[in-house]
Amino acid sequence: MNNRFLPIGIQDFEDLRNRGSIYVDKTHLVYKLVTEGKPYFLSRPRRFGKSLLLSTLEAYFLGKKDLFKGLAIENLEKDWVQYPVIKISFGADNYPDLNCLxxxxxxxLSEYEKKYDIAVSDSRAAPRLKNIIKGAYEKTGKQVVILIDEYDKPILDALYSEYEEQNRQELRSFYSPLKDCDQYIRFLFITGITKVSHVNIFSGLNQLNDISLDKKYSSICGVSESELEKYFMPEIEALAEEQEMNLEETKTKLAQMYDGYHFTHNVEGVYNPFCLLKCFSAKDFGSYWFESGTPSLLVKNLQNQPLELTTIINGRKAKEDQFKNYDPDSKNMLPVIYQSGYLTIKGFDKPKRIYTLDFPNREIEDGFINILLKKFVTVPYDDLGLAIGNLCDALELHDLNRALNIIKSAIADLPTVVKKDMCENYYESVTHLMFRMTGWRVVSELQNVCGRSDVVVASKDSVFIFELKMDKGRSFEEVAEEALAQIDENGYSQRFAVSGKAMYKVALVFSSEGKGLLGWKVKA
Incomplete structure (x- = not known):
């Protein structure tokens, strides 16, 4: 165990292999890629090993056979031909404006012009890239391999700024030679977080084979359950010992925290590799994905779109085209949330071709809800955790007045990012989020902004049934009584009647003028 090296943050395949790091062997999939196709696109969330995959492809096409000793591809590949490789990574810098891009x-371009001794006759990026591809082919006699990592980062960095469209147009021009140089290209692989419409970015490259939802490559990034036990049993045992848990308890906790990603339907789930390695290193179940930073794409979208909880939680149903393609001009946040890794595929209705999307695991659920709450409540950042803890304690003691006063304080004022006509959806959403952060079981039946919301919070000995209503110019008493009557008329409590738990029916009345929670009425 002392000699095992966890490759945390190592994205270079050669460095990883030379260090003797643990490597989850994906080279059988690499061989499948390089022998069965040519132009590929892969979308995966950050911290999922996309850069390492490209580095592995680079080492393979450079013919570095010794690095693959003991791996699956050693017995699959017989020729080990060396090709010229052009690798372009946009992940190492930020691109807030066109000049940075x-x-x-x-x-x-200067690096590869120097490498292949290519004269520069045109200062524009696209002609230069074309000359490099053609020149490398002519000088080596071999077709060129092109690897592009985080192709979309210059667009996402400039999102909602005056430079977004400029960066998009620049990239469209930059990538344009890839179509015209097809005869000189042996292999093309492009990765990113989002799949921005090819017609906008890659122009003529609509023939790219998008393997993002391909069952054959669902585990090409990440660590599957079978791989976890094959490669990391010593780390699991050490974690179990440190946490004073048995092996089964430890594996169950690991799955709850870091597993659950499905990049198509009916496949084995995968763990986020970065979080898994950090957990093994620290021997603790931390929230490591969010320690590495919140994706700017998600934050920017939250700042420019109203809060729509129904598009995020409770097993969202969606057609493939609703979450697969991201259009920066659209107000549909679902592709952003899915492709950023906050939602994953949890089910599939094959006859109807409808997917069910939900949080992959507890780490992501808690982190995402934290982001939303910090954006949409008035509780100071440092006090948010304390407020949620107090809310949990109050519910445990059945002290509803204390619990609801905490919620009332959190949503005392309508945030400036929420329009008045969206306040009903805002109140429903934030109330649900705060209850969900307690760790108790929360069930919501959320409708559209004009509808009503039923929230049920259940603990081991209690059930709280909340009905949320807007006053809409009516008296508090009238609205509260209507809400309590609705709970009874719709039979919300019947499903819990045989549980033997203490049951509380609660009417919450909110201001239609954006003045927060006006009051509540409880019926035990």
């Missing part, structure tokens, strides 16, 4: 392009 052009600077990166110039740096990369």
């Amino acid at each position: 052009i600077s990166l392009e110039n740096s990369v």
Whole structure:
């Protein structure tokens, strides 16, 4: 165990292998890629090993056979031909404006012009890239391999700014030679977080084979359950010992925290590799994905779109085209949330071709809800955890007045990012989020902004049934009585009647003018 090296943050395949790091062997899938196709696109969330995959492809096409000793591809590949490789990574810098993007392009192009001794006759990026591809082919006699990592980052970094469209147009021009140079290209692989419409970015490259939802490659990034036990049993045992848990308890906790990603339907789930390695290193179940930073794409979208909880939680039903393709001009946040890794595929209705999307695991659920709450409640950042803890304690003691006063304080004012006509959806959403953060079981039946919301919070000995209503110019008493009557008329409590738990029916009345929670009425 002392000699095992966890490759946390290592994205270079050669470095990883030379260090003797633990490597989850994906090379059988690499061989399948390189022998069965040519132009590929893969979308995966951050911290999922996309860069390491590209580095592995680079080492393979450079013919570095010794690095693959003992791996699956050693017995599959017989020839080990060396090809010229052009690798372009946009992940190492930020691109808030066009100048930053052009600077990166110039740096990369200059590197390969020098490497292949290519004269520069045109200062524009696209002609230069075309000359490099053609020149490398002519000088080596081999077709060129092109690997592009985080192709979409210059667009996402400039999202909602005046430079977004400029960066998009620049990239469209930059990538344009890839179509015209097809005869010189042996293999093309492009990765990103989002799948921005190919017609906008890659122009003529609509023939790219998008394997993001391909069952054959669902585990090409990440660690599957079978791989976890094959490669990491010593780490699991050490974690179990540190946490004073048995092996089965430890594996169950690991799955709850970091497993659950499905990039198509009816496949084995995968763990986030970064979080898994951090957990093994620290020997603790922490929230490591969020320690590495909140994706700017998600934050920017939250700042520019109203809060729509129904598109995020409770097993969202969606057609493939509703979450697969991201359009920066659209107000549909679902592709952003799915492709950023906050939602994953949890079910599939094959006859109807409808997917069920939900949080992959507890780490992501808690982290995402935290982001939403910090954005949409008035509780100071440092006090939010304390407020949620107090809310949990109050519910445990059945002290509803204390619990609801905490919620009332959190949503005292309508945030400036929420329009008045959206306040009903806002109140429903934040109330649900705060209850969900307690760790208790929460069930919501959320409708559209004009509808009503039923929230049920259940603990081991209690059930709280909340009906949320807007006053809409009526008296508090009238609205509260209507809400309590609705709970009884719709039979919300019947499903829990045989549980033997203490039951509380609660009417919550909110202001239609954005003045928060006006009051509540409880019926035990």
